[in-house]
Amino acid sequence: MKEFPQFIKIGDDRINIDEIVSYGLVTDWDEDAEEEYRYLYVDTKKTEGLFQYNESDADFDLDEKISELDDLFLFR
Numbered sequence: 001m002k003e004f005p006q007f008i009k010i011g012d013d014r015i016n017i018d019e020i021v022s023y024g025l026v027t028d029w030d031e032d033a034e035e036e037y038r039y040l041y042v043d044t045k046k047t048e049g050l051f052q053y054n055e056s057d058a059d060f061d062l063d064e065k066i067s068e069l070d071d072l073f074l075f076r
Contacts, residue, residue, distance in 0.1 A: 008072065010042065010065060011053055019044040023069050025062060040065055 042051040
């Protein structure tokens with residue numbers, strides 16, 4: 001029996017977990033606004049560039065989503 005691909009839903013995107021190369025949370029400084037901002041990024045084999053989800057625009061909690069990704073990929 002053929003195994004079906006598995007996906008993770010992040011925001012409005014469905015990303016095949018077999019294609020994920022790296023992911024993480026980034027905290028950066030916006031010099032123009034003089035404030036800190038955070039975003040989640042996901043890099044995949046088949047896309048040019050990254051999927052990026054800014055904390056201020058996301059309709060989900062970044063920490064919960066990174067925990068979900070960790071549960072998929074990290075050995076405990």
